[in-house]
Every structure is written in structure tokens, then in C-alpha cells.
Amino acid sequence: MLSGTRELSSIKHFIPQEYRTTGIKYNIIKRYIDLERFFYEVIEEGKQGYVVSGLNPSGPLHIGHYAVFKEVYEWSKLYDLKVNLPLTNDETYVVGKTNSLHNSYFIAKNQVIPLLRKIGFSDNDVYIDTDNLKMYQTAVYISKYIQYKEGRRVFGYDVNDNVGKMFYVSAIQIAQILMPQIIDPINEILEPKPTLIIIGLDQHPYIMLARDIAKKLNLYPPTAVYIDFMPSLIDPNKKMSASKPESAIFLNESEETIRKKIMHGFTGGKSKEEQLRNGGDINRCSVFKILPYLGVEISEIEKIKFKCKSGVLCYNCKKLIAQIVINRLKNQKIIE
Amino acid sequence: MLSKFAKYMPHNIQENNIIVGYGGTFDGYDLPIDEIRYWLFMHLYKKFLESKGKSVKLVYIIADKGVFHNYGENKETCSWRAKRISQIKALNKFFNNEFEVMLQSEIKITKDDIKNVNYLTKRYNNLLEKTIPPSRISQERKRKYLYTLEELLTFIKITNGKYLIKVGPPREVFYDKLIKILKRKFSPLYLKPVYPVNCTWAYYLYRSDVREFGLTPYKVGDKGYLEKRILITDDVLTIKYKISNTRVSKEYLPEVLSPYYDLVNLYYYYKNKNVIIDDLANELYKISKEVMGHK
Numbered sequence: 342m343l344s345g346t347r348e349l350s351s352i353k354h355f356i357p358q359e360y361r362t363t364g365i366k367y368n369i370i371k372r373y374i375d376l377e378r379f380f381y382e383v384i385e386e387g388k389q390g391y392v393v394s395g396l397n398p399s400g401p402l403h404i405g406h407y408a409v410f411k412e413v414y415e416w417s418k419l420y421d422l423k424v425n426l427p428l429t430n431d432e433t434y435v436v437g438k439t440n441s442l443h444n445s446y447f448i449a450k451n452q453v454i455p456l457l458r459k460i461g462f463s464d465n466d467v468y469i470d471t472d473n474l475k476m477y478q479t480a481v482y483i484s485k486y487i488q489y490k491e492g493r494r495v496f497g498y499d500v501n502d503n504v505g506k507m508f509y510v511s512a513i514q515i516a517q518i519l520m521p522q523i524i525d526p527i528n529e530i531l532e533p534k535p536t537l538i539i540i541g542l543d544q545h546p547y548i549m550l551a552r553d554i555a556k557k558l559n560l561y562p563p564t565a566v567y568i569d570f571m572p573s574l575i576d577p578n579k580k581m582s583a584s585k586p587e588s589a590i591f592l593n594e595s596e597e598t599i600r601k602k603i604m605h606g607f608t609g610g611k612s613k614e615e616q617l618r619n620g621g622d623i624n625r626c627s628v629f630k631i632l633p634y635l636g637v638e639i640s641e642i643e644k645i646k647f648k649c650k651s652g653v654l655c656y657n658c659k660k661l662i663a664q665i666v667i668n669r670l671k672n673q674k675i676i677e
Numbered sequence: 678m679l680s681k682f683a684k685y686m687p688h689n690i691q692e693n694n695i696i697v698g699y700g701g702t703f704d705g706y707d708l709p710i711d712e713i714r715y716w717l718f719m720h721l722y723k724k725f726l727e728s729k730g731k732s733v734k735l736v737y738i739i740a741d742k743g744v745f746h747n748y749g750e751n752k753e754t755c756s757w758r759a760k761r762i763s764q765i766k767a768l769n770k771f772f773n774n775e776f777e778v779m780l781q782s783e784i785k786i787t788k789d790d791i792k793n794v795n796y797l798t799k800r801y802n803n804l805l806e807k808t809i810p811p812s813r814i815s816q817e818r819k820r821k822y823l824y825t826l827e828e829l830l831t832f833i834k835i836t837n838g839k840y841l842i843k844v845g846p847p848r849e850v851f852y853d854k855l856i857k858i859l860k861r862k863f864s865p866l867y868l869k870p871v872y873p874v875n876c877t878w879a880y881y882l883y884r885s886d887v888r889e890f891g892l893t894p895y896k897v898g899d900k901g902y903l904e905k906r907i908l909i910t911d912d913v914l915t916i917k918y919k920i921s922n923t924r925v926s927k928e929y930l931p932e933v934l935s936p937y938y939d940l941v942n943l944y945y946y947y948k949n950k951n952v953i954i955d956d957l958a959n960e961l962y963k964i965s966k967e968v969m970g971h972k
Contacts, residue, residue, distance in 0.1 A: 355882040355926045381883035385876065 343542075345549065346372040346567065356380075362415040364539075364568055367633035369412070372567045374548060379564035382535040383420050390535040391521035392416050393563075395427040398449040399438040402456055403589035404666070405571035405581040407675060408634040412568060413539050414460050422537065424466035427517045428453050431470040435505035442471060456592060459674050470513070475526065480508070480516035482526035486554050487511045495546045511550070518551040522560040533561045542567040571634045574606040577627040592675055596667055599676070603628055603663040608655040620650040621658075628655075628662050635669045678946050682725035687864035692840040695731050697723060698832060699844045700738030700781070701895025703761040705753070707908040710965050711871040711894035713768070714936060717943040718868060719844055720772055735776045736835055739765060742781040746824050747813070764909070764969070771968045779835065786830045794826055797855060807851040829855055842866055848890035868894075872933040873905035875919040878926045881933075907937070909969045913962040920958050937961060944968075 349370050364370035383390040394413045417424045433445035449469045457467055492498060492511040518538055524530040538548060552562035570580035573588035581589045590599050609622040623629050623646055632642050649658055670676045697719055723733045741758050748754050769776050798821055805822045806814060817824055840862040853865035870891020881888055897906050907916050925933050941960045945952045954960055
């Protein structure tokens with residue numbers, strides 16, 4: 342799974358403070374592939390770079406989605422990158438997360454795009470898959486370069502899968518990654534451009550396949566940084582998920598509900614007496630772990646850590662963290 | 678200060694006659710200022726060895742044969758050589774012609790010499806390949822590594838059985854391992870690597886080879902490096918511009934600039950002066966102006 346990736350900590354000391362995004366600063370990005378070359382081309386050689394990420398619009402958005410898009414936005418600003426954010430309503434449909442293309446299209450249009458605008462993206466940075474003719478043309482163009490056996494090896498096609506899913510996971514997903522470098526798929530006009538993909542580590546096989554295809558087409562193999570997703574409020578070892586509402590803070594929730602959810606969050610499971618005696622366990626506290634994702638200042642995080650270790654009870658800490666989270670989201674106008 | 682050179686003394690050296698050698702290829706551009714550091718070092722090192730009772734000869738080889746090997750012997754490369762000879766002469770004049778300057782093409786290497794070292798190509802292929810830039814490997818394989826073999830033989834020939842201390846940049850380590858196979862009375866000596874200035878932190882992150890071995894002190898290398906090297910003909914504003922645009926993460930900045938501080942320190946020791954380095958660019962400009970006498 343990790344083949345070809347390296348730990349970001351091995352190169353972090355090269356990256357000056359002013360070039361560190363929240364993900365780099367707080368070690369939310371742990372691994373990467375080929376980031377050195379991307380930095381070289383964009384910073385030393387001054388080439389126009391691209392950043393690509395995306396979202397499967399299958400359900401309500403939570404603060405984990407917000408954190409990922411915020412990270413993408415930071416990269417685009419710090420490194421002056423053009424943005425490509427596909428909203429994959431076709432994927433939602435073919436993998437069966439929704440019954441109709443309309444549903445996922447509706448979520449993309451009415452929930453995701455407004456959120457992206459609030460973060461700072463322009464409408465040109467985003468597209469809904471089924472609206473994007475060039476993306477489909479690109480997928481058809483590159484599909485010729487992906488063999489069935491490769492797709493089966495990388496994605497594990499099942500005999501019961503519909504052919505839409507097979508086409509999506511291989512050709513469309515790779516097209517989204519390579520599209521900045523494929524100027525005109527119909528006339529086969531290609532232009533190598535440094536491209537950075539911000540994605541979860543589970544998507545690494547796609548990146549490896551995209552890199553292989555890029556080499557075949559004499560394009561730059563895309564760079565990827567692998568981001569850890571925001572932990573679940575009820576289990577620090579799992580990620581926040583829309584399918585488990587109590588694990589997530591949704592962006593359409595009221596201030597009161599957010600506060601309530603944080604107050605019910607898992608904070609390590611120590612008894613009151615034990616906590617007063619030995620302090621809390623920050624590493625097992627889901628509530629504490631969401632702070633870096635929101636870019637809360639290190640000094641503030643350290644203060645909370647100190648209080649926790651000094652035996653301050655979780656109730657007080659959670660109250661404080663709930664207020665920090667609400668203030669952050671309010672300042673960005675993510676919640677009313 | 679001479680005592681500081683003790684750490685550069687090869688262990689158990691019995692010989693009294695020593696050759697301290699250095700050399701380099703060239704291109705059409707002016708000498709980088711880094712070259713002065715090597716000459717200053719060798720001059721002071723000679724003084725140190727003499728204080729230990731050794732008889733020392735300093736040799737500098739202009740590797741014209743190597744340049745002709747790669748770019749052909751033509752009008753352009755001959756004009757490069759003429760320019761290099763005049764700049765090296767100016768440098769040597771500053772040192773009272775203390776260095777014996779030789780052209781590699783004047784050192785006779787016969788077919789028999791090559792034949793005698795040909796076994797290297799079978800047994801030490803991997804070391805030979807490391808002496809060659811990746812872009813030239815296939816060409817050199819076809820030529821059976823003639824370029825490297827001739828470079829090695831050049832140093833063997835000039836020493837004529839005497840002890841050789843070869844001064845050079847760290848990237849010559851693979852050459853030196855091969856010389857050691859051919860010559861017992863030999864020690865290499867490496868100065869701090871030469872780093873490019875006027876680069877971003879991303880350059881140093883990407884170019885791990887430069888981080889490890891630096892660049893060649895004796896030539897710019899390619900046009901892209903003209904803005905990244907301080908040349909002996911640069912004016913003070915250009916030097917300031919290049920240094921002030923050196924944006925490396927703070928952990929690496931001292932490492933990149935320290936060879937220049939070394940140069941200033943060596944220079945003022947040579948001139949028997951004490952100077953506090955508060956403006957590196959001004960000091961470097963003064964040095965190149967005085968040493969080369971070109972402005």
C-alpha cells in the first residue's frame with residue numbers, strides 16, 4: 342500500500358515556515374510521493390502548477406470535508422496553484438451510494454459548491470462530473486491506455502460490478518488527475534504541468550496507475566500528498582463519517598447541536614478520580630484531536646494539552662473546545 | 678593559524694617530496710569565485726607542510742583534453758581554453774607563480790598507459806560509472822571510459838612516483854578511489870562543497886546530489902547556473918543580489934554560505950589582516966578584484 346511513498350517528516354525541515362500549510366504544520370499530511378520534484382518545478386522553475394482533489398457528493402457535509410477543502414485552498418494560495426475540484430456525482434451513482442444521478446447532482450450543486458465558495462474557491466475551480474464534457478472526453482482518450490488486467494489488479498473488479506463502476510474507477514478517476522495536463526483530448530494536445538493531488542492514503546493505487554499512464558503519455562507523473570482524515574468524535578482511531586451521525590459535526594447543524602455532540606465526544610475513558618490524579622490522555626481524546634485540522638494556533642493547543650495533563654476535567658475542556666470550533670466555523674461563515 | 682592545517686596531514690607520511698595537485702575542466706564562462714578558495718587553501722597548506730620539513734610542489738592542471746573529449750577540439754572550445762589560461766595565469770600571478778600550471782593535453786598518455794589500466798573497466802566498472810554524469814554514461818560506456826582513465830593517468834603521470842595529495846571537491850571521491858587503486862602514495866583532500874546561491878529552498882530539497890557533493894568549483898557548468906554562482910567578474914551589486922536571493926530553509930543557509938566565509942577567512946589570513954565579516958558581498962568583491970586584478 343505504501344510503495345513509492347515517503348514520510349513527510351523526512352523533508353519537513355526543508356520547507357520554510359511560511360510555506361507550511363495546516364496539513365504540513367500539524368503532521369496531518371504524513372506521506373507523499375514525488376513532492377520534491379513538484380516543489381522544484383513550481384518554486385525553483387516558476388512553472389504554473391495545479392492542485393486536484395475532489396468529493397463524492399453522497400450525503401451531508403461535515404467538518405472533515407471542510408478541513409480537506411481548506412487544506413486544498415491553502416496549497417492553492419501558498420503555491421499559486423490552479424485548482425481542479427471534481428464533484429463526482431457519477432461515482433456516487435455507479436457505486437450505488439444514491440439511487441439517482443439527480444440526488445448526487447443536487448447535493449453537489451446545493452451543498453458542496455456553496456461551501457467551496459465560502460472557503461474562497463471560485464466557480465471555475467470546481468466542476469460536477471456529469472456537466473464536464475472535457476473530463477469525459479479525457480476519460481475516453483486515456484481509457485485506451487488502461488488495460489482490463491491493470492484495472493483488475495489495482496481496483497479488484499468484481500464480476501457483479503456494473504461496467505459504469507469499472508469505467509469510473511479506472512478511466513474517469515485517472516482523467517480527473519491528469520486533466521490539467523491534457524489540454525485537448527480530441528486533438529491530443531498535451532502539455533506537462535506539475536500537478537499535486539491531495540487525497541487519502543486509501544487512494545494511493547489510483548495515483549500509482551495515474552503515474553504510469555502519465556509516463557506513457559510523456560506527461561509529468563502526478564505528485565500526491567496523503568492526508569489523514571479528521572477523527573471520529575466517538576473513536577479517535579476511526580475517521581469522521583457521515584454514515585455515523587454521532588461521529589461527525591455536520592455543517593448544517595445548529596450551534597447547540599454542535600456543542601452537544603462535542604460534549605458527548607470520547608475523551609479517553611479515564612475515571613474522574615484517575616483524571617484528577619494523573620491527568621488526561623490526550624492521545625486518546627477525539628475531541629482534542631480535531632483542533633489541528635481546524636488550524637487552531639499551536640499555542641492554544643499547547644495550553645489545552647497542559648490543562649488536560651494537569652488534571653482539568655474533560656467537561657471543562659470540551660466546553661472550551663466546542664467554543665473554539667464554533668467560533669472558527671462562524672468566522673468562516675460556514676455555520677450561521 | 679597554520680596549526681589548523683594539521684588535521685589535513687595524511688597519516689604516517691614518510692616521504693619528504695610531496696606534490697599537492699588540483700585541476701579542473703572549464704567552459705566558456707568566467708571562473709567561479711570558489712576557485713580562489715582552493716588556491717588559497719593550497720598556498721597555506723604548502724606553508725604548513727614546509728613547516729613540517731616537507732618539500733612541496735603545487736600543481737594545477739587545466740583539463741583541456743577532457744573538455745575536447747566532450748565538446749570536440751574546435752574554435753569555440755579553443756577560445757574557452759585561451760580564456761581559462763589567462764584567468765588561471767592571473768590567479769597564479771597573485772600567488773607569485775607558485776603553482777606549476779600544466780595543460781592536460783601536454784601530458785603524454787600513450788596507448789600502452791591506457792592498456793595498463795584497462796583492467797579497471799572490468800573490475801571497477803561501478804566506480805568508473807560514478808565518475809560520469811548520468812547524461813554521459815552511455816557515451817562513455819561506448820568509449821570504454823576513456824575520459825575517466827585519462828584523467829586518472831594524468832595525475833599518476835605528473836607525480837612521477839612522488840607522494841600525491843590531491844585537493845578537490847567532494848564529488849571527486851570516486852575518481853580518488855580509483856587513483857588509490859593505481860597509486861599507493863596518494864591521499865585525497867576534500868574542501869567543503871561549493872553550493873549554488875540564488876536558489877530557492879526547493880532546489881536544495883530536490884537536488885540531493887548537490888546537497889551531498891556540491892558543484893564543481895572550477896566551472897559554472899551550464900547557463901542556468903550563471904545566476905547561481907558568484908563569478909570572479911561579478912560586480913558588488915551582482916554579488917549582493919545573488920547572496921540576498923539565497924532562500925534556503927534556515928537549517929541549510931549557514932551550510933550554503935560557509936564556504937564563502939571560509940574564503941574570506943583564508944584570504945585575510947593570507948594578507949595577514951583581521952577583518953570582521955559584516956558584509957560578505959563586499960568582502961568577496963574585494964577579494965576577486967584584488968586576486969584577479971581585472972577591474
